[in-house]
Amino acid sequence: MRSESHKLLDTVVLYLRNAARVTVLTGAGISAESGVSTFRGSGGLWRDSRPEDLATTHAFMNDSLRVWQWYEYRRELISQAKPNAGHRVLAKWKTTFQTFSLITQNVDGLHERAGSRDLIPLHGSIWKVRCLNNCIKSPASWTDKSVPFNRLPPLCPDCGSIVRPDVVWFGESLDYKNIEAAFEASRCDVFLSIGTSALVRPASEFVKYAKSNGSFTVELNLERTTISDYVDISVHDKAHTSLCYLDEGLMRK
Ligand code: OAD
16 A cells, blocks of 8 residues: 555544544445456446446346346356455444444445444345335345346246346435435544445435535545545545555554
């Protein structure tokens, strides 16, 4: 890690030491070190398709098999992945601060596997499915960790309709309870935006809301993003490296 990053992170440690309420928003970049591809940038494409063209109701209605093949590819990748040191630091921080909130755009479940609880999962879970027909017999959504499914697209065991991943697609509404909880959590002393391109709303709004309410705002990302100039401190390095450095700094207190 460059000494320039160290200096910036040392300042973040000072703010974290005095913080009672800390909130973190994560995106795909935190799972990159676990081998899970991000959505945008190099490696973000799947068979020449952009996620924005696959993660929509329109794409699913047009070709549910293709969309399910993409999800099955990702489920397989994620099932082989392990939480990394960045996920583990965030799981630990639940007991480091008086109030710690974790908002994630990720559907991979790696935060939970690292031990994070009570997180705000904005975009759902890749391990949950729901009946496209909303049939009365099946639950609203259920966990199915089959990799691979014995049939694609998988079918509802109760009515035989196609099931869909229980994730939020482009153009769909997020659960209002999650949005409310995320805005509430964004009223904090320190807000960290980690491994996200900050291009997808409403997730990208929380850091702005936090700053407008007086939070000290931090970005940890490998590269510059649209919020790099907006936040108080932006550190360009791997998420798990920066998080481990911050955690070590906090332990030195
Ligand atoms: P993106 O793929 O848009 O952005 C990933 C970010 O992670 C980029 O800014 C990278 O620079 C950064 N990054 C990559 N490797 C990193 C590392 N090792 N350490 C730190 N940063 C790293 O992913 P998201 O911002 O999560 O939505 O995308 C937001 C939403 O768009 C996703 O939840 C998904 C997607 O379409 C839905 O499916 C609804």
